[in-house]
Amino acid sequence: MVQFPDGRNMLVDAGNNDDGPAVVSYLKSRGVSRIDYLVATHPHEDHIGGMDNVIRAFDIGQVYMPRVTTTTKTFEDVLLAVKEKGLKISSARAGVTVLDQENLKVNFVAPVGTGYEDLNNWSAVVRIQYGSTVFLLTGDTEAQSEEEMLASRANLKADVLKVGHHGSSSSTTPAFLKAVAPKYAVISVGAWNDYGHPHKETLAKLANAGVQVYRTDRDGTVVFTSDGKNITVEKLGSTIRPRAPDTGSMVAPAAPVTPTRSGGGYIGNKNSRKFHLPSCSTLPAEHNRVYFKTREEAISAGYTPCKRCNP
Ligand SMILES: [Zn+2]
Ligand SMILES: [Zn+2]
Incomplete structure (x- = not known):
């Protein structure tokens, strides 16, 4: 402005x-x-x-x-x-x-x-x-x-x-x-x-x-x-409230989410401590990633599921 x-x-x-x-x-x-x-x-x-x-x-x-x-x-x-x-x-x-x-x-x-x-x-x-x-x-x-x-x-x-x-x-x-x-x-x-x-x-x-x-x-x-x-x-x-949780109503610029639960594993974001499906449109940069084999592994490491891709 x-x-x-x-x-x-x-x-x-x-x-x-x-x-x-x-x-x-x-x-x-x-x-x-x-x-x-x-x-x-x-x-x-x-x-x-x-x-x-x-x-x-x-x-x-x-x-x-x-x-x-x-x-x-x-x-x-x-x-x-x-x-x-x-x-x-x-x-x-x-x-x-x-x-x-x-x-x-x-x-x-x-x-x-x-x-x-x-x-x-x-x-x-x-x-x-x-x-x-x-x-x-x-x-x-x-x-x-x-x-x-x-x-x-x-x-x-x-x-x-x-x-x-x-x-x-x-x-x-x-x-x-x-x-x-x-x-x-x-x-x-x-x-x-x-x-x-x-x-x-x-x-x-x-x-x-x-x-x-x-x-x-x-x-x-x-x-x-x-x-x-x-x-x-x-x-x-800050005069703006923190970002509301993603309701899924936003139009993602990337490809549609197609869950690939089999074999793909999960990708965590070291900063936000959220974890995603590999197909999610909001994956972190390579250097901020941590990889999990299972959902349980991600959750026990203290990561929460992304609201967009619902891993
Ligand atoms: Zn931008
Ligand atoms: Zn841009």
């Missing part, structure tokens, strides 16, 4: 399906009634799930999305809300300017190309320059898009980096981090998530580069304020 000096607002992503109402009430608590610029970085559920709620709750100006579609219900919900409000979608891609004023410039530096296999690399990357301060919001961009941004010779230098893909090791390549050279980084990440985000490799890179890191799982809402020269940071703690 970005509030410009003239009172205009920009929202970049809106959390997952369950987050929608919390996002709306947070924005209202910040006195927002109109979102002048709404950006859906890419059509993954954790970024656009709450966006239909936002579109219905506020007066909306321009909507930006990368030119890619997907067949999930959550994406269709967003398109339906856009249509109901009579809004048009503008293309988010490198070179598109949102605002160009003397002291304030907002533009996209990615996606540079098209045809990406992974939706993450379609992520719209927003660059905001106010006075001499710069913010770079990267969605879930991964190494491929980072490389293309570097090759495009866009000015990537920023004071604040919204770290790509929740701190995954598939993003924040050394060359990209060197070009951005941020003073502050913020990682948007759920506590005890099943992906092991943020990955320790990314945290190590940021620490080695002397970047001051904020994390929403620990700091809650993080607010950066720029006067055009200096940036101050506030941690507001």
Whole structure:
């Protein structure tokens, strides 16, 4: 959520399906009634799930999305809300300017190309320059898009980096981090998530580069304020209740769950201490896995069954 000096607002992503109402009430608590610029970085559920709620709750100006579609219900919900409000979608891609004023410039530096296999690399990357301060919001961009941004010779230098893909090791390549050279980084990440985000490799890179890191799982809402020269940071703690148990009503982006109880064993997540079927759509990263032969073994080790795959 970005509030410009003239009172205009920009929202970049809106959390997952369950987050929608919390996002709306947070924005209202910040006195927002109109979102002048709404950006859906890419059509993954954790970024656009709450966006239909936002579109219905506020007066909306321009909507930006990368030119890619997907067949999930959550994406269709967003398109339906856009249509109901009579809004048009503008293309988010490198070179598109949102605002160009003397002291304030907002533009996209990615996606540079098209045809990406992974939706993450379609992520719209927003660059905001106010006075001499710069913010770079990267969605879930991964190494491929980072490389293309570097090759495009866009000015990537920023004071604040919204770290790509929740701190995954598939993003924040050394060359990209060197070009951005941020003073502050913020990682948007759920506590005890099943992906092991943020990955320790990314945290190590940021620490080695002397970047001051904020994390929403620990700091809650993080607010950066720029006067055009200096940036101050506030941690507001969490205004959002912990994630409700998965009801199974969310649309999983991955393949349907087909239990393979025979011979497959079970995969535990060292962080969340949940265990899954090997076919679950929310398996942890390799380095956070622990393998069990039987269900009993997982339970006696103190692991609880995942609510999505019901192992
Ligand atoms: Zn994401
Ligand atoms: Zn994504």
